[in-house]
């Protein structure tokens with residue numbers, strides 16, 4: 001029987017690379033990168049090469065399982081839905097909605113079914129004990145963006161295909177293909193950045209894959225990104241390198257920012273960050289001098305004590321150098337539908353600390369509690 005090809009996107013991460021799936025007699029024969037995909041242009045990473053093995057894996061869960069006295073037993077879908085709905089209802093009626101908890105893993109963010117129906121299910125459960133991978137990932141960035149731009153999903157990302165200078169902190173896009181800066185074939189995009197005379201600078205405590213191919217890699221003590229970034233802000237003010245340009249009318253509080261930054265000259269943070277003062281000045285000057293530049297911080301700048309501050313400072317630097325929302329700088333992606341970050345736009349309120357976890361009183365953000373509190377919330381009564 002002749003095989004045919006269907007075109008889909010890989011659902012294993014946010015990059016959504018195009019895949020060409022060869023099907024014969026109802027079975028998948030091969031999965032390859034789709035050269036006609038306008039975004040990924042045939043690129044797929046090693047994970048997608050494993051899609052066929054995943055599809056045919058004998059251990060893949062294909063039917064609902066219920067744990068019984070003899071271990072897991074297969075049950076039908078109707079029975080599984082009835083059982084789940086009945087038990088959730090019974091628990092809610094006996095103990096209230098807060099006796100229920102929900103955890104949504106990362107793949108929900110790139111699955112159309114989950115995007116459509118998970119919010120409805122959570123509303124139906126009525127619980128505020130919601131958790132997801134976001135709180136060990138990008139939630140601090142979303143908070144910073146809600147405070148700065150009015151919406152947690154209004155996250156500027158580098159215009160990688162046009163920038164002249166890319167400063168990356170706490171990110172490894174060569175392995176992740178971008179994550180928030182979704183960019184399939186990051187190696188190819190980076191090669192083209194170099195070919196047009198651009199520069200890649202990486203600040204990371206680890207010699208990551210991206211750091212290994214960067215023009216410069218500076219080791220930073222973990223958790224000190226905010227100090228480094230504040231020192232770069234201080235250099236921009238001290239050396240008259242602030243160029244707000246057309247952003248001038250949109251920016252408030254630069255005098256206050258300048259005052260705050262005075263406490264963080266490069267010499268004051270050099271020992272703590274592990275980066276000497278001359279290098280910090282060099283980082284700030286090069287960023288300011290580049291025809292276009294973008295600062296990009298990811299999970300390493302988020303999941304730390306000063307993650308929200310560091311995330312905010314990334315876009316403070318993009319703003320002070322005039323690189324926010326301009327070609328070659330850090331730009332706001334356009335969503336396929338709707339408007340990014342609606343939740344804070346107009347209300348002026350940042351969705352944060354409206355309720356707290358039971359055990360440690362940790363604040364929610366964007367409707368979810370930190371997943372670090374999940375185990376103790378399960379173990380505790382009430």
Ligand code: SF4
Pocket residue numbers: 010011012013014015016017043044045046047048176177184
């Ligand atoms: S980067 Fe890899 S895992 Fe992510 S969508 Fe592309 S092929 Fe799939």
